[in-house]
Amino acid sequence: MKIVVVDDEKGIVDGLQKMIGRYIPECEIVGVAYNGMEGAKLIQERQPDIVISDIRMPQADGLYMIQMLKELGCQAKFILLSGYADFEYARRGMQLGVKFYLNKPVEEEELRDCVCKVMDVIREEHAKLQEVDELKQEVNSRLMESALRDIIEGGSDHTVHAEELLQTAHIPMDRTHFVCALLEFESNMGPMMESGLDPVFRHVDRTLGQYQGVFRFRYLGSQVAMIVTHDRAIAYEELVRDIQRLKDALFRELKLSVTIGIGTVIEKAAGIHISFEEARHSLSYKIVKGSGAVIAYPDILTLSGKRQAVPEDMINKLEACLDNMDEEACVGAIREIFQWLEEERELSPVDLQLQCLNILLSSARKLSLEQLQQNDFLGRNLLILDGLSRYLTLDRMEAWMNQMMKGIIAFKLEHNISKKKDVIAEIKDYVSKHYAESISLAELSARFYINPYYLSQLFKQKTGDTYLTFLAQTRINKSKELLEKTDLKVYEICQMVGYSDSQHFAKVFEKLTGCKPSEYRKNPPIP
Incomplete structure (x- = not known):
C-alpha cells in the first residue's frame, strides 16, 4: 500500500522511512512533505492509501490539512503523530474521523502494529465496496435479463x-x-x-x-x-x-x-x-x-415450404385426445394421420420425418420445455429428438409417435396436470397474488407446464392483452390502491408491487394512468 509521511522534522521523516522499509515491506513510501500545505498538495497528487502526519506543523497543522483533504473527498486513512500533551488536538482529530495515533518517539513495534491495523481496515472497506459493486452488478444484470426476456x-x-x-x-x-x-x-x-x-x-x-x-x-x-x-x-x-x-x-x-x-x-x-x-x-x-447443427430459419422453410401439411383437423383431434389424456384415442388419431401420410406417395423419408416433427410439435406445444426436461423418458426421446431420424418407414415412425404420446400422458398424470382447465384464469389468479414477485412468461410456463410461446399466444387470444400488459396493469392497479389508502412513500410502493426501479415504475404508472404517482395521490379519483 502507498504511504505519504508529513512532518516538519526531517529526522522523524527519515526515521519513519527506514522503519517502514525495514519492517513493513508490503507498504511503499510514495512521498514526504515538511508542512501541512505542502502535504495537502502532495497527497492530492499521489493518492496514497495511508498518511502519517504530525499534528503541529508550520503553515498548516496536521488537523487543518486533514480537514482540507476531507472536504476535497480524500479517502486516505490518517495516522496522527502526537505527544502526551496534545490531548485537545487528538480530540479534534477524532471529530475529523481520525482513529489511529502514534506517540512520539515512535517505536518500531508500535508503528508496525498501527500500520497493520490501518491496512486491515482498508482491506475490509475495499472488500465491502467490492461486495456492494458486485451486488449492484447482479441487480443490474437481473433487471437487464428480465427486460430481455420481456422483449423476446x-x-x-x-x-x-x-x-x-x-x-x-x-x-x-x-x-x-x-x-x-x-x-x-x-x-x-x-x-x-x-x-x-x-x-x-x-x-x-x-x-x-x-x-x-x-x-x-x-x-x-x-x-x-x-x-x-x-x-x-x-x-x-x-x-x-x-x-x-x-x-x-x-x-x-x-x-x-x-x-x-x-x-x-x-x-x-x-x-x-x-x-x-x-x-x-x-x-x-x-x-x-x-x-x-446450426439451423437458420430460411433453411427450414426450404425443407417444408412446398410440402402439404397434415390437415389441421387431424392435428386438432390428436391435441384434444392428448388434452383428455386418452391414450387409446391418441393411438386412433395417430392411425388416422398415418393413413393420410400413406396416401402421399411422393413423400421421401426426410419428408416423413418432417411431418412427424410437425405433428409432435403441434400436439406437445402446450407443454413446458423446462418441465419436460425433468422427465427422463421424454428427455431422452422427445426433447433430444434424435431417435426419429433413425426411423425410415411409416410403421416404425407411427410406433415412435405412439410411444411419445404415451410418454406425454404419463408425464401429465405424474405431475397432476388436469385434463381440461382454464389455465389463463389460473394464471391471472396466480399473478393477482404474486404480482410483487419476478414472474416472467418463462417462469409461468415452467410453473403451469405450458410452452412459453403457446402461453403468450393463448393469453392474448383469451384476454385481448399480452401477458406483459396484464402484469403491468395488475401492478399499477395495486399501486393505485396503496397510494389512496396508505402513507407509504412512492419508492416503497414501487418495491411492494414488483418493480425494483422507481423511475421505470413511474413511467409505467404515468403511461397507464395518465399521471405520475405523486399526482395521483394528491388527486385520487372520486368513487
Missing part, C-alpha cells in the same frame, strides 16, 4: 413500455437491425450451468464482436438466448457463418456440444420476439438436421 417473449402488440424495456436492457434506441438465436447445449452442459456461463458468454462476445451489440442470457434449462443488434444492415449469411464459428469454438475450447437455431433479421425493436420465435422453431428441426 412480447406479443404482437408489444407497445406498453417498449422504450423502457430497451433502455433497461441497455439496447440503444438507434439500433435498427436485430437477429435472435437460441443455443441448446447437450448433456455435458451440467457442470457449466452450475458454475456459471461466463466462459460461454466470453466466446459469444469474442466471436460476434464485430456487431455493435450482443445480448446473451440463460433462457430455459440448458438453453442460452441471444440477441444480435446493429445500426445498419446485417449480412445474414455472414452472421450464420459467424455463429457456426462460435459453435465450433465452444466444442473445441470448452468441449460443449450445442445446437443453434437462428431467426431472420428484424428491422424494428418491437418485432424482436418474431425473430426469437423463428430461432426457437428452427432449433426444433434438429430432429432432421441432427444435434450439433
Whole structure:
C-alpha cells in the first residue's frame, strides 16, 4: 500500500522511512512533505492509501490539512503523530474521523502494529465496496435479463413500455437491425450451468464482436438466448457463418456440444420476439438436421415450404385426445394421420420425418420445455429428438409417435396436470397474488407446464392483452390502491408491487394512468 509521511522534522521523516522499509515491506513510501500545505498538495497528487502526519506543523497543522483533504473527498486513512500533551488536538482529530495515533518517539513495534491495523481496515472497506459493486452488478444484470426476456417473449402488440424495456436492457434506441438465436447445449452442459456461463458468454462476445451489440442470457434449462443488434444492415449469411464459428469454438475450447437455431433479421425493436420465435422453431428441426447443427430459419422453410401439411383437423383431434389424456384415442388419431401420410406417395423419408416433427410439435406445444426436461423418458426421446431420424418407414415412425404420446400422458398424470382447465384464469389468479414477485412468461410456463410461446399466444387470444400488459396493469392497479389508502412513500410502493426501479415504475404508472404517482395521490379519483 502507498504511504505519504508529513512532518516538519526531517529526522522523524527519515526515521519513519527506514522503519517502514525495514519492517513493513508490503507498504511503499510514495512521498514526504515538511508542512501541512505542502502535504495537502502532495497527497492530492499521489493518492496514497495511508498518511502519517504530525499534528503541529508550520503553515498548516496536521488537523487543518486533514480537514482540507476531507472536504476535497480524500479517502486516505490518517495516522496522527502526537505527544502526551496534545490531548485537545487528538480530540479534534477524532471529530475529523481520525482513529489511529502514534506517540512520539515512535517505536518500531508500535508503528508496525498501527500500520497493520490501518491496512486491515482498508482491506475490509475495499472488500465491502467490492461486495456492494458486485451486488449492484447482479441487480443490474437481473433487471437487464428480465427486460430481455420481456422483449423476446412480447406479443404482437408489444407497445406498453417498449422504450423502457430497451433502455433497461441497455439496447440503444438507434439500433435498427436485430437477429435472435437460441443455443441448446447437450448433456455435458451440467457442470457449466452450475458454475456459471461466463466462459460461454466470453466466446459469444469474442466471436460476434464485430456487431455493435450482443445480448446473451440463460433462457430455459440448458438453453442460452441471444440477441444480435446493429445500426445498419446485417449480412445474414455472414452472421450464420459467424455463429457456426462460435459453435465450433465452444466444442473445441470448452468441449460443449450445442445446437443453434437462428431467426431472420428484424428491422424494428418491437418485432424482436418474431425473430426469437423463428430461432426457437428452427432449433426444433434438429430432429432432421441432427444435434450439433446450426439451423437458420430460411433453411427450414426450404425443407417444408412446398410440402402439404397434415390437415389441421387431424392435428386438432390428436391435441384434444392428448388434452383428455386418452391414450387409446391418441393411438386412433395417430392411425388416422398415418393413413393420410400413406396416401402421399411422393413423400421421401426426410419428408416423413418432417411431418412427424410437425405433428409432435403441434400436439406437445402446450407443454413446458423446462418441465419436460425433468422427465427422463421424454428427455431422452422427445426433447433430444434424435431417435426419429433413425426411423425410415411409416410403421416404425407411427410406433415412435405412439410411444411419445404415451410418454406425454404419463408425464401429465405424474405431475397432476388436469385434463381440461382454464389455465389463463389460473394464471391471472396466480399473478393477482404474486404480482410483487419476478414472474416472467418463462417462469409461468415452467410453473403451469405450458410452452412459453403457446402461453403468450393463448393469453392474448383469451384476454385481448399480452401477458406483459396484464402484469403491468395488475401492478399499477395495486399501486393505485396503496397510494389512496396508505402513507407509504412512492419508492416503497414501487418495491411492494414488483418493480425494483422507481423511475421505470413511474413511467409505467404515468403511461397507464395518465399521471405520475405523486399526482395521483394528491388527486385520487372520486368513487
